[in-house]
Structure formats: C-alpha cells, structure tokens
Amino acid sequence: MQHDESCQESSLKTPVSPSDDASEPSSKLGFAYLLGFAGRKRWLLYFGCALSAVAMLLSFGPYICIWLVARDLIAVAPDWTAAENLALYGWFALFLAVVSLVLYFFALLSTHACAFHTASNLRKACLSHLMKVQLGYFDTHASGALRRVIDGCAGSTEGLIAHKTPDTAGSLAMVLGLVVTLFVFDWRMGLACLMSAILSIACMFAMMGGKNAHFMQRYMQAQVNMSKAGTEYVRGIPVVKVFQQTVYSFKAFHDAIIEYSEMAEKYAVKTCAKPQVTALTVITGVAIFLVPVAIFLAPGAQAEGFAAFAGFIADFAFYAIFSAIIATAVTRLMFVMEEFEISSDAAKRTYDILNSPILAEPEHPETPFVYDIAFNHVSFRYEGADRDALSDVSFEVPQGATVALVGPSGGGKTTAASLVPRFWDVAAGSVRIGGIDVRAIDTDELMQSIAFVFQDNRLFKKSIYENVAAARLDATREDVMSALAAAQCDDILAKLPNGVDTVVGTAGIHLSGGEKQRIALARAICKQAPIVVLDEATAFADPENEALIQKGFAELARGRTVLMIAHRLSTVVGADKIVVIDDGRAVEQGTHDELVAFGGLYARMWEEYQHAALWRIKSDASVQDGAAVVCEASALEGGAR
Template identity: 35%
Template sequence: MSIKEKYALTDEGVRNVKLGAAWTTVANLVVFASVGFVYVIMSAIVARLTGEPAVLGPFGELGFDPLSVPMVGWIVAIAVYLAVLFVCERLAYYYQYGVIYKESGRQRIALAERLRKLPLGFFGRRDLADLTETLMGDVKTTEHAYSHVLPELYGAYATMAIAFVCLAAFDWRLAVASMWSGPVALLMLFGVRSKLQPLMHRTRMAGLKTSEYIQEALECVREVRATNQEERYLQHIYKSVDTAERTAIRGELATGLCVNGAQIVLRLGFATTLLAGATLIADGTCDFLTLFCFLLVVSRIYAPFDQALMLIAELFSARTAAARMKSFFEEPLADGGTEYSPSGHDVVFEHVGFAYEQDGEKVLEDVSFTAREGEVTALVGPSGSGKSTCARLAARLWDVSSGRVSVGGVDVSTVEPESLLADFSVVFQDVTLFDDTVMENIRLGKRGATDEEVLAAARAANCDEFVSRMPEGYGTMIGENGARLSGGERQRISIARALLKGAPVVLLDEATASLDVENETKVQEALSRLLAGKTVIVIAHRMRTVMNADKVVVLDDGRVAEQGHPAELMERDGLFARMVRLQRESAEWTL
C-alpha cells in the first residue's frame, strides 16, 4: 500500500512529505558535517603532537595543516557553515510544517465536498458525532503524523543509510557495530504493530462513543430535564468516560512499553560501538581518533531517530484515522449529468421500490402515480406508510432500489442532485435555520438575491408581522436553529425561502402539522402564493388540509392503496374515507 493510501494524502501531500523527508535528511547531514570539522582539527592536533602528517582515515594524508589557516578563514568557514545549516533547517521546517498544514486544509475541504455529494442514506447510517470526529479529529491526527513523524522517520532512514556508507568507508566493522541497533529497533516496533493497531482502534472508538453520548445529552437536554433524567444521563456519560480512559491507558501502556523497549535497543548501538572500538584499538587495527569520530557520529545520529520512535505510536494511530477518512471516499456518490432539460415538470413514479439498506426490508414496493404540473397531489396514509420517502425520492435525496422516478420525462437518477434540486423547493415540518440574521436565512433560498427580492418573498410569506417586532428587523440574529423564534415564525421563514427560490416543483412535508390555528391560517395564506402554477406534492396527516387537492394518493404499508380526486375516494368508501371519518370523530373528543 502506498503512502498516499496509508495516510489519505493528496498527490501534493505525498510530494510535500517527500520534500520534507529530503530536506530533513539534508539538514541532518549538514549537522553531521560538524563532526568532520572536529575530526580534521583533532587529526591536525594529533599530527602536531606526534610529528607525523595529518591523515584523513583510510583516505590518506590531509594535504594541508588546518591549524595554520588564519583565524579569518575559520570565521568565514564557520559563517558559511551556519548559513547553509540555517537554510537547510528553514527548508526542512517549511516542508515539514508549513505546507503540511495546507494539506490538512485540503483534506477537510475534500471530505466536506465528498459529504456534500453523498446520498442522504449515508447520513442515516453514520452518527453526527462520528462525522464531526472524522472531519476534525481524524484530520488532525493524520496532520500531526505527516508533519511530525513521517518526514522525521523517513529522514532518519535516509540519514542512517548515508551515514552507514560514509562510516563504512572509514571502518566497516565500527559502522556495523554502531548502526545495527536502528533497524532492529524499527523491526521491533513494526513487528508488534499488528498487536498495537487494534488497541489504537478501540481507543478511538471509545472516545467517539463518549462524544456521541455527550452530543446526545446536549441535543436532548430539554427532554432530559422534562423527564427528570439528569442523573441517569450523567451516570451514562461518566461510565463512558471511564471506559474511554481505561481503554486509552491500556493502549498507551502497551505502546509505551514497545517504544521504550525500542529506544533501549537503539541506545545499545553506542555501547557496542565503544566495545568494538576498544577491542579494535587493543588489536592495533583501529586508532583512537577514528573511534572518537564514530562516537561523535553515533551520539548525534540517533537523535532524529529517537524522536521519530517517540512519535511512531501516532503513526499507528494515524493509520486508523486515515482508514476512517478513506471509508468516506469509498462510499458511492449520488452522481449524474449536469445537463438537465425536462419537458415540463410532471413527477412520475413507475413501479418504484425502495429499502434504506441493501437487502433490507422494503419501505416502498411497486409504487406508481403521477403528480402533474399545475396540480396539487396529496400523499396520505398511516404513519410509516412511505409518504415522506416518496417525497425524498422525487428530489433524489435517496435513490430508488427498483423502478423509476422521473421529472418532465427525465430519470432523476441520471441527473446530478444539485442540478436537479435547482427545480425543487422543499418545506419540511422540521425547519433548519442558521445562527444568522432573518435576511440571510431567507436569502439561502436564492444565492445572490437582492435585498428587495428577499423582502418581497418575506412579505409574501407573512414574515413582516413578527419581524417588525424584532429590535433590528430583518437584521436581527435569530440564534442557533432559530432558537429565538416560534414554530410558526420559523415555518414562515422556510416558506419565504421557497418563494424566493421560485422553483417549479414544491414538496410540502407536514408543513403546518405542528402549528396552532392562528399560525396555520397565516402559513396557509403564504403557501397559497407559493403553490400557484407549480407541481405540488403535499404530505399531510390532517385530512381536511387535502380535501381541496387535485389528486390524493393513499399509501398503506409501502404500496398505493388507492388514488384519485378526494370526492371520488370518499364515494369509494376505502381507506381514505375511513381516515377522514376517524379524524372527524377524534375532533369531537373532549376531556
């Protein structure tokens, strides 16, 4: 598996990691060059003391006397060396950290773009905390790995290989004695990786589970308080935190033992260099100056390797994080062509079948009906009969399992969702608003709409009444998900969005079900303006709201039980007529 696949990098990210490793190697070698300066000076000093010519190990005589070089020459040489070292370290830092942080930005954008194009069914299978953790936590984990670990580790590999070749030129025996511990330490760590990886995964999952519980408690705080379940929920979270903590301790303990064991083996290289050097000096096959040079190199060469070993546990954790990120890109997209030229806007269902999970239980089976342009088609039926599913399939928020859904004769599965949704306005029962002004929340319906267009849509949706009471009018911040607004006010903003968009197909999913009588009347007035001349699909439980529809499609257990004009269905005395009678009877019920 390539580095790109292992750590979910882009092509530019792979290039930057390689550049970071290359400049880290160069910077390490420049640092080691200072050992060469020391060796040359020590060789000259020994030559002065013994009266023999200065030699450069196996390469023969030095050819000049370093001690006779004027002080100015040494100052210039040191200044040049420091300048080269600064440039190399600066480039190593830039390619290790500077460009890598841009890579994490590209990863987050790529993940967000992927999420934007995934079918809605994907989000039904994945928890929100899980998705957030991947976008923020997993990207951060991989970012730290390929900024702090990968360049250092690959740089250490290259540095040790080059250093081994150079040291072997002086004395291959001492080179082996000094360098054997690095590969062995790495083999130890990567040998136990298969044992550590599951621990890393369990630690990650335990932390994610805690995040899910906390998010659930925050989202359901009103229900928790209303049912007096605060203590139960807190105990639930405490237990999850304790489990995550124990899992993390076990994982870190096992990783720490392996890393510290590898570092001990790494340090043995210094001891074996000293022992081998002493033996060779005693045999007369090596001089003290060469051993001194080797000890200097060994003391410095293990520093970057040691740092990489300390962070290598993060490398294993990054593999888990990258695998989670990679799973996003393996999900099939709801793709299609961007060219969309329907002949009218009739919405046609032809023998449609649908299941939320592959090979799962069918939610819809052999559903066929037509919602004609310029007419209101109402979908009614018992809870769980598939009404909302039909509306979402029409807008391709999900893809059908079998059959065909078309708009104006065009199969929606062949159209890219963003192109298709340009022709749809959707008003859901549960409105989603942003922590922004009233004006900007309405403008969401049409990008680039002028203030005059937004205000016209707001007036048509009867928003003026409540906005006029706000301190800053349409410039008032409405809080997270419209927390400062009532249900009817939030619904009217949603309708204003749809009016502003002016799409030819309108989906209404229980748009007035949770409103009081006064708000329902005002919302219905706004809807009347929205629906004129459009293809309208209405989902409703209140039978009186669909009695004026042009067509009613009655769904029961995922199938079309009957369809036709409301008056015709009442005469047939089928399921629709029964639902109407039951609601009339329930309306007469009193306490």
C-alpha cells in the same frame, strides 16, 4: 439494479470517480494517495526532503569535529598545549551546524508550502464532491462526523507533509550515514552500537506491526464516534437538566467513551508497555553493548604499543559520542511510523468521501413543460437495509393538484417524497415530472423547479431578508416582502428591532418553531417553483401559528403541484387526492370522503385521529396529595365514549 424499461437509460450518465485511484481498495491507500492532492507543488516536497537529508548529514560534522579534538588531545597527552588545529575544528563545527540549520529551515519552508497547498486542495476536493452527492447522503452521514473527517484528514496530511516527511528523509539519511560512519573506524564497536538500534526497531515493530498495524485506524474511528455521540449529548443537555438525568441517559456517548478508554488502555498497557520499556532501555543504554566490546578489544590494542592504544581510545570516544545520534534517529523513526499509520487512515477516510455516489447527470438533459408528478412502479431500498423502503409504488399528482401522503410512521412517506427532487434515486421504476424521468432532467433545473418546506427548517445566521431572498438569486426586495406577507409573517417583522433586516440568532433575536416555519414558507413562496414538497410542515407549530401557516400554504399552493406529507389528518381533508402509504406500499388512494367510505386503513386512522383530538385532561378531585390528572375522551357525536 434495474430501471423501468420506459426510462431513457441512454440519457443517464454514470458518475465518474473523482480519484485516479478509484479502482484501488481504500484499505491499500496511504501517503501516495494524499500526495496526489499536491498537484504541481509536489516538487516542493521532494526539494524539501533533499535539503532535509543534506542538513541531517551535515549535522554529523560537529560530532566528527569533537572526535577530532579528542583524538588530537589523546595523541599528545599529557602535553595538551601540543595539540594543533583545535580552534579550526571548533570553527568548522560551528560552520557545519549553522549550514545544517539553514538548510533545514529552507527544507521546512518548502514542505510547508506544499503542505498548505495539499491540505487546501484536499478540503476543496471533499467539499466540491459533497456538493454533488445526493442530498440523502447527509441523512446517513452526520455533518459533525464529516466535518471532523475533512478537517482531521487535512490537518494530519498537512502535519505529515510539512514536518514528518522531511524528518523521515532526514532520519533515513541519518541512519544510512550512521551505518556507514559506524563501520569506518572499527566495525566491531560499530556493530555493537548498531545492536541497540536493531533491538529498538524490533520492539517498535512489535508495537506497531502485525495485528497492531491498524491500531491508528481504530483509534481515529473511536475519536470520530466520540465526536458524534458527544454532539448528540450536548444537544440533549436541556433534556438532561429537566429530567435530572446523568450522562448514562445517553448510552451512545457513554459507550463511545468507554470503548475509546478501554481500547487506548489495552493498547498502552498490554501491547506497548514491555516493548516500549525495552526499546527505551536499549536505545539510551548503548554502553551496555559498546563497553563490553571495548573491554574485550583493549588488551589487544595495548599490546600493540602506546600509539595503537591511543588510537583505540580515540575510536572508543568516537563511538561513545556518536551513540547519542542513534537514540535520536530511532526515536524519529518511531514517530514517523506512527504518522504514516495516521496518513493511511486519513487516505482511507478521504477516499471514502470522494468515492461516495454522486448524482448522475444526464448526457442529454430534457426540460419538462408541464409539472405533474408520476410514480411508476417505484421501489427503493436504503444502503445496508435488508428490505425495501418502498415497493412497487404508483400514483400520480396532476399539475396544479394537491396530493397528500399519509400512513403509519416509518411507512415510507418521506422516502417517497425525497425521490422527487432526487435526494435518492429509485432502485426500480421511475419518478417522472411532465412525463420525463427526473434522472433525465438537469439537476440545477430540477432543483429550481421544486420548493421545499420541511419539518425542521434551519435558517441562516443572516437577516430575515437574506434568508428569504436565498430562494431565488434574482429576487427583488418587493418579491421578498410580498412572499413574507403571503406567508403571514407581518406580525413577526413588526416585533423585530430592524424588521426584515434583523439578523436571526444574534443579540437575543430567536424565533419560535412556528415562526421559523413561516419564514421558511416565505422562502418557498419567493422561489416561485411550479412544484412544492411539504414534509409535515406544521409539526412544530402551535395552534395560532398553524392557522397562519395554513393560510400561507393556501397562497403557496395556488396554481402549483403540491405533494405533502402529513400526520395531522385535519390538514389533508381538502386535498385533491390522498395516498395511504403503509409498509412501503401504496395501499389506498382517493379523496377523504372516498377513503372514509371505503372503510380501510385511512378510515381507521381518521377514526383514531378524531378520538385523539377530543382527549382532554382534568384533575381528579379524589386525590388529596399531589396533582393527579386523568385523561378522558369526550363522547363522539352519535357514539359512546
């Protein structure tokens, strides 16, 4: 995208990716990417995996001891008392089991320490990066979805490193040790036992490989979609109750549930049913492979004499005992494959957050000394849109003046206002404050220079005082009280139990929309910023609150540069200039009187606004049953109804 030639591009710094893997497609990321957040604690994971592998190999010991006992008993049958070393085998089996458990305990201790550190770093990295992204990013990425992604990815990473990775190391050691051990005594019976593991693993790959390899990603995305839609549904419950609607009124939530249900059912029934049943059958039924081989080999062993046959029986007992380990090893591998699918999805989602565009900080920041605003041939398009939201828009807001943006809904008014504080950056042209491109001004300084009052202002769950003082770190109590008085908040404080120190949102303390707007207005006044951006700040106010808010606006605007967005045209009549934005273009500019006299779009909007303002509701006496009402417009002065 090209910037205005007058923009000092040399002073604009390109964002640097927070990840060393920035050049790698997110679809190829996996566990290694997540492990990068472990930092210097990574050695704990390696150490824990080594301990887990040793512990798993030692866990073979009790099985070998059981085989030794069986071998000695068979060798002296039927004189069992002649068997020696049975007690020694028992103590040795106990010793190996205890050592295996101790090593596994310290393995998990190490991996948990690494996991907690990794999950903490992942959360910090994501939150730190989100603090740097353009504020407009949060308009297109729901906070609930971001929270679920960050918490979910950190949680799955923590579980993966703390438990699944050491279990994977142990499982691999188990499989390798198992393969070696199975071929020690009789390779034919060993191969028979191994056949069940091979068939079971093949079934697992049928479930999780090929076209099903990315199922976990689709599964996690379906959960995110349900979370987003569910949040919107819960917020809309009052509407559901008032209008006696059902969940089907919220189609997005209903569709998200159905999509998740159908996807999970299809995967479980059509994809997993047969392979899962087959895998469980063969892995738990090793005897169906071992017994036929043993029957085939038995005559030959018997022909070699009693000692050979006794050894054959002992070997068969060994493989029968060891077959229990095969089921454990394969089951662990199955869960490991699933966890690594989850880790791949977590890595992709984390990567997407950490590689979202951040505000480009200027290499050589400039400081404005005057605070006029100028839009110079500005164009802007939202990501994924097929047309510009703003196209070649130019207008000026002189220092100390009030300029209003009006126009049809969706025309681009809010988009234009959001470019001043760099909620988004322009695609072409420039937005300047005091003659300096806003992209060449230090971000902190730019934010300190602008105060905002939005349509829907949110208050912190803190005291009124803390909510207002948040605008300026060095604000004194006198500054806060003065701002509250200027914003016409005295009546609000008078009815609160603890006055300005009352905590909003607790113990039944709730403010109306208009009252919240006045508190937000006080916050803007307290900031003492030279530029004020107002986005339909009276949208949720009743007539009484609107009158008080207008008085607060007068105080806020005194001596400041004001850019305001309004739908109620009565609030912009006294503006120094009105800019009419329609379909992304500035189609008209001038004072109220000039635009009305011009007879263009603004004049038509003004006429329609006057008609709408004079509508009233009356009862229709001719209707006997029910409360029929009729809306009519009073005659305008000098005109017909």
